[in-house]
Amino acid sequence: MIKLLSFAILCGLVFGENCTYPTHIRCWTDWFNSDDPSGAGDYERLPRIITENPGKICLKPVDIQARTQPGVEKDVIHQKDAESGFICRNQDQVNKMEKKCNDYRVRFSCHPPFCGGGVCWTKWFNRDRPTGTGDWEVLEPLRAENPGDICDDALYIEVVTADTLTPAISTGEIFHAYNPSYGFACRKKDQKSGYCRDYKVRFGCPCEN
Numbered sequence: 001m002i003k004l005l006s007f008a009i010l011c012g013l014v015f016g017e018n019c020t021y022p023t024h025i026r027c028w029t030d031w032f033n034s035d036d037p038s039g040a041g042d043y044e045r046l047p048r049i050i051t052e053n054p055g056k057i058c059l060k061p062v063d064i065q066a067r068t069q070p071g072v073e074k075d076v077i078h079q080k081d082a083e084s085g086f087i088c089r090n091q092d093q094v095n096k097m098e099k100k101c102n103d104y105r106v107r108f109s110c111h112p113p114f115c116g117g118g119v120c121w122t123k124w125f126n127r128d129r130p131t132g133t134g135d136w137e138v139l140e141p142l143r144a145e146n147p148g149d150i151c152d153d154a155l156y157i158e159v160v161t162a163d164t165l166t167p168a169i170s171t172g173e174i175f176h177a178y179n180p181s182y183g184f185a186c187r188k189k190d191q192k193s194g195y196c197r198d199y200k201v202r203f204g205c206p207c208e209n
């Protein structure tokens with residue numbers, strides 16, 4: 001892991017965004033809260049978050065999550081994508097009692113070394129075979145079938161083929177899901193070939209001291 005991180009850092013310094021990181025590991029960054037809903041709304045925009053948190057977030061994340069306090073009235077969200085970030089505009093909240101967005105925080109899916117601290121890996125899981133609609137290695141059933149084996153707040157996911165241990169991103173297949181909150185899914189209908197390889201997954205959890 002240390003070797004991998006050193007390479008990633010070196011690679012990033014030398015090649016910048018053209019760098020191809022030698023990793024198929026995806027992970028969630030820390031949560032960021034760069035704005036509040038006073039003014040026009042809650043604007044959690046990626047360029048600003050990158051500028052305010054140098055080195056803590058990759059320049060081209062592949063996924064985004066936004067979260068507010070549980071149980072609050074739902075908002076109309078103007079924008080939520082990994083390329084530009086998250087926007088909730090107060091002007092869109094016409095059906096709410098208070099015509100104002102909640103305060104959101106966001107996090108992005110990157111690759112090491114742009115995610116949290118120490119990581120402790122689970123064992124490998126392979127609960128499905130690509131015989132039906134595809135290969136579904138989804139976190140919820142994995143948790144149910146392996147009680148206590150996967151932490152509640154997995155930050156990393158690693159996916160390789162079950163036979164040759166080829167990193168998922170090197171197979172050329174297109175993935176329906178690939179993140180540590182949902183897990184992994186390869187659907188046959190998304191592939192030109194019409195089939196998926198058999199994958200196994202493991203999750204990275206914060207290490208317990």
Ligand SMILES: [Ca+2]
Pocket residue numbers: 033034035036037042043044103104105
């Ligand atoms: Ca906010």
Ligand SMILES: [Ca+2]
Pocket residue numbers: 126127128129130135136137162198199200
């Ligand atoms: Ca599988």
